Amino acid sequence: MLDTRPKASLQGTSPPPCFVLHPGDSRTPLATVVPDSVWPGMWRVILPGGQVSDMANMARARDAAECFAERAGCDPRMLHWVQLTASPRRTRSGKSTNATSSSLLRSQIRKLAGANVYA
Numbered sequence: 001m002l003d004t005r006p007k008a009s010l011q012g013t014s015p016p017p018c019f020v021l022h023p024g025d026s027r028t029p030l031a032t033v034v035p036d037s038v039w040p041g042m043w044r045v046i047l048p049g050g051q052v053s054d055m056a057n058m059a060r061a062r063d064a065a066e067c068f069a070e071r072a073g074c075d076p077r078m079l080h081w082v083q084l085t086a087s088p089r090r091t092r093s094g095k096s097t098n099a100t101s102s103s104l105l106r107s108q109i110r111k112l113a114g115a116n117v118y119a
Contacts, residue, residue, distance in 0.1 A: 017085040021065045024078040031065035033058070 019033040029048065036042040036055050043061040045053040045068070053064060062081070070076050 017083050019062065020082045020084060021062075021069060022080055022082060023069065023074045024080075030069045030072065030074065030079075033061045033065055 016035045018035065020029045021031045021033075022028070023030055031048070032046040033043050034046060036044055039055060041057070042055040043058050044055060045061050045065045047053075047068060053061070056064065066076065066079060069079055
């Protein structure tokens with residue numbers, strides 16, 4: 001029998017990267033693609049108003065974000081993606097702190113999304 005339950009995430013691992021769609025040189029995000037907190041390999045699109053899409057694979061989520069941007073009147077040739085990752089940070093003692101970088105990435109996602117998506 002096929003096990004369809006979500007797989008538990010490993011403790012101490014950094015979250016996967018998220019992707020932010022920007023128009024041209026603007027720093028204002030049009031959409032953010034974030035990993036689903038329950039189902040690995042699935043992603044959600046967060047729009048500027050805080051609306052969150054249904055789950056989709058990475059290709060479909062990015063395509064949906066680009067379609068939203070085009071409907072909002074943006075030139076598709078001017079859109080670009082920025083990847084946010086949790087890179088290990090070093091403390092004054094020289095030790096790597098993955099927990100700190102993971103929490104920083106989560107706070108960046110919440111700030112960009114305006115919603116508590118990655119809990």
